[in-house]
Amino acid sequence: MSKSIKLLAAIGFVAAVSACAQQEEEYVVVEPEPISVEPVYTGKYK
Template sequence: MSKSTKTLLALCMVAFVAACAAKEEEVVYVDTPVSTEPTYTGKYK
């Protein structure tokens, strides 16, 4: 095989391995509300 063919094959293999690598899970933090919203109970309750 020629040098350019080997180089192209090596680049394809690197791209394939990088695409199939295990991905890290993203860490998501959810902030809890400081206080709750008042609820509507009716005008004359």
């Protein structure tokens, strides 16, 4: 085999191994937003 084919095969192998490597899952906690805002008392007539 020529050197260029061996080089391309090696690069492809390294890319495949790195793509299939065990990846640590990221744990994200999202605070839920309130569904509605409670009305603020402003007086009977305004």
